[in-house]
Amino acid sequence: MIALEGVTRAYVTGGPPVPVLHRTDLRSERGERVALVGASGSGKSTLLHIPGGLDRPTGGGYRYAGQDVGVMDGIRLATFRRDHIGFVFQAFHLLPVLTTIENVELPLVYAGLPAAARRRRAADLLERLGLGRHLRHRPNHLSGGRQQRVASARALVNDPAETVLADGPTGNLDSRAGAGVVSLLEAQHVSGRTVIVVTHDEALAARCPRVLRTQDGRIVAEQGGPPA
Ligand SMILES: Nc1ncnc2c1ncn2[C@@H]1O[C@H](COP(=O)(O)OP(=O)(O)OP(=O)(O)O)[C@@H](O)[C@H]1O
Numbered sequence: 426m427i428a429l430e431g432v433t434r435a436y437v438t439g440g441p442p443v444p445v446l447h448r449t450d451l452r453s454e455r456g457e458r459v460a461l462v463g464a465s466g467s468g469k470s471t472l473l474h475i476p477g478g479l480d481r482p483t484g485g486g487y488r489y490a491g492q493d494v495g496v497m498d499g500i501r502l503a504t505f506r507r508d509h510i511g512f513v514f515q516a517f518h519l520l521p522v523l524t525t526i527e528n529v530e531l532p533l534v535y536a537g538l539p540a541a542a543r544r545r546r547a548a549d550l551l552e553r554l555g556l557g558r559h560l561r562h563r564p565n566h567l568s569g570g571r572q573q574r575v576a577s578a579r580a581l582v583n584d585p586a587e588t589v590l591a592d593g594p595t596g597n598l599d600s601r602a603g604a605g606v607v608s609l610l611e612a613q614h615v616s617g618r619t620v621i622v623v624t625h626d627e628a629l630a631a632r633c634p635r636v637l638r639t640q641d642g643r644i645v646a647e648q649g650g651p652p653a
């Protein structure tokens with residue numbers, strides 16, 4: 426369903442382009458749960474942004490359920506993301522002028538859900554993540570761990586997304602808050618979604634049937650495999 430083939434990504438920051446991903450293949454079947462593990466700087470976020478439709482490869486191709494995403498322009502890519510992808514950002518990207526609940530409601534605004542239903546769904550999810558007392562707070566009044574949970578809720582509130590890509594969703598959390606996010610991700614998987622999660626947490630990785638390891642912009646090891 427997700428098929429990255431020979432994907433490269435180079436960043437240009439003044440001098441010659443610096444390659445960060447080197448001809449990387451990443452395939453995932455519908456409903457799989459995959460962990461992406463590797464040292465800081467090994468290219469996990471750069472890699473995950475490509476299936477998420479947040480970034481375009483410099484070279485190689487990306488197909489999603491048969492669609493050629495690699496050639497989509499910005500507007501088609503935004504539509505693709507809205508329809509198929511829930512993305513938990515490593516840098517939370519919460520909107521500072523909105524409250525916690527408004528940030529989580531935002532994808533439902535774009536989806537055209539009526540206000541009362543939006544509010545209920547966002548509040549339920551935030552309560553499950555232990556944020557019921559922070560619905561009216563703005564992100565800069567929340568700790569990093571709470572902001573991270575809000576970002577997870579925002580990515581997951583829009584149930585129709587069939588693929589969840591989570592970039593370090595438990596990185597700033599203590600074990601109890603982390604468990605809340607993990608159980609949310611696992612619920613996504615149980616309801617048939619594909620889940621790819623970047624993590625430094627080996628215990629979280631071990632809960633995934635397939636683990637990919639990145640090093641210097643390459644996937645260098647794979648444990649487990651797609652279901653037969
Ligand atoms: N926008 C950018 N411009 C230039 N270089 C970048 C950019 N984003 C990432 N890089 C570089 O690309 C390499 C891979 O970065 P990336 O963020 O993908 O790593 P990561 O595995 O996600 O690390 P972490 O575990 O710290 O999140 C790093 O050397 C980083 O400095």
Ligand SMILES: [Mg+2]
Binds near residue numbers: 469470471592
């Ligand atoms: Mg990263």
